[in-house]
Amino acid sequence: MEQDDVATSPQLLRKINMGAVLRYALESEAFRAIDAMAVTGLTRSTVLGLCDELAAQGWIEEMGDSREAGQYIKGRPARRYRLRGDAGHIVGVDAGQHTVTAIVADLRGTILARAAQTLDSQRGSVRRSTVRNTVDKALALAGIQPEEVFLVVVGVPAPVDDKGRSPDSTEYWRNMNPDFPAVFADCGRTVVDNDANLAALAERAHGADADSFAALLSGERFGAGLVIDGVLLRGPRGAAGEMRLLNVVEGVGSADGIGLLGRKWAVDASRAGKIPPGSILAGIRQERLSAEAVFDAAAAGDVTALGIVDRLAERLARIAHVLASLLDVEKVIIAGAVAAAVEPVLKKAAAVLAEKFEAPVPALAASALGADGVVLGALECGLSTIRSQPLTFDPHLLEQRRGALS
Missing domain, CATH: 3.30.420.40 (ATPase, nucleotide binding domain)
Structure with missing residues (x-):
């Protein structure tokens, strides 16, 4: 066994365990350590230690204990936690052929604001500026800065590969998907997907x-x-x-x-x-x-x-x-x-x-879901991405900004 394997394996194991607890927090309301233990199979001391670390990182916060909540009568009261919904935000965008709709949501999927604009041109440059303006309006309504966004998900009426690119074979597809990751370079990660695919994700999430x-x-x-x-x-x-x-x-x-x-x-x-x-x-x-x-x-x-x-x-x-x-x-x-x-x-x-x-x-x-199918599918895509790989996002950046404003 290599020395590096010995040195890094405890760190890797801790990261895996932390990801498991964080995924549980992302999908839960208030929870106790015992609840996370039942789902993850981890010990009480491990869960409590990981929760302390996640709280320090800005992912979760400790609530009043179970006795205060009226859920515990005898013995040591259980510590309770919940996800900080404002640890990061998701922007969902329906960049349609004639209309752009954007929503801003917290990590629980609660929609905080929305904005919409019509498109008077199909040129890629016009689409880029209109989509960005629509997102900026939604962010302003929500009181959110671009650096507080974890993920922007954009739905476009064109085929999109796993790298967010559309085929270059038609001018229409080029105009529909004109390099949106560059448009949102200050907003964390950007995902581009086909609008019908996102509509299907929304239908599945809402009970198809x-x-x-x-x-x-x-x-x-x-x-x-x-x-x-x-x-x-x-x-x-x-x-x-x-x-x-x-x-x-x-x-x-x-x-x-x-x-x-x-x-x-x-x-x-x-x-x-x-x-x-x-x-x-x-x-x-x-x-x-x-x-x-x-x-x-x-x-x-x-x-x-x-x-x-x-x-x-x-x-x-x-x-x-x-x-x-x-x-x-x-x-x-x-x-x-x-x-x-x-x-x-x-x-x-x-x-x-x-x-x-x-x-x-x-x-x-x-x-x-009517006209909201694509934009709700964009939100669902964002939530699923964060839940599947939460530790690739960093709320510390948001904590630093909040500290600077306080």
């Missing part, structure tokens, strides 16, 4: 009742976050879930999303004079026509809107059938802002699936 499902972003373009047997599929270039295959699917022909086509078909009908005077859609100016307006009109029985819903439903049923045939998904969840109004399309698409395609067919559902 299937082990194999597709979270289908369906606004301007279709993009799928694919969870199979509980595992998010990515692919070597991060392109799993890119829906370019729809270009060759009969009856579909493109990756255009429900939001885009619902709007486009309504506008086309209006320009062609095919919306009768009594239609609900006839009372909406062309520039105000949207998929949501079409769905609302369909729910009220508008014949023109129902025709558009039928076309969208036929298309969605074919897409769901393709996903189920390739990956055996149990469920297709329509995610994104369009989810709030998409029920008429889902109801009709489910009927088309049952009538025209062989069983088993996937269940269809609208996401309860």
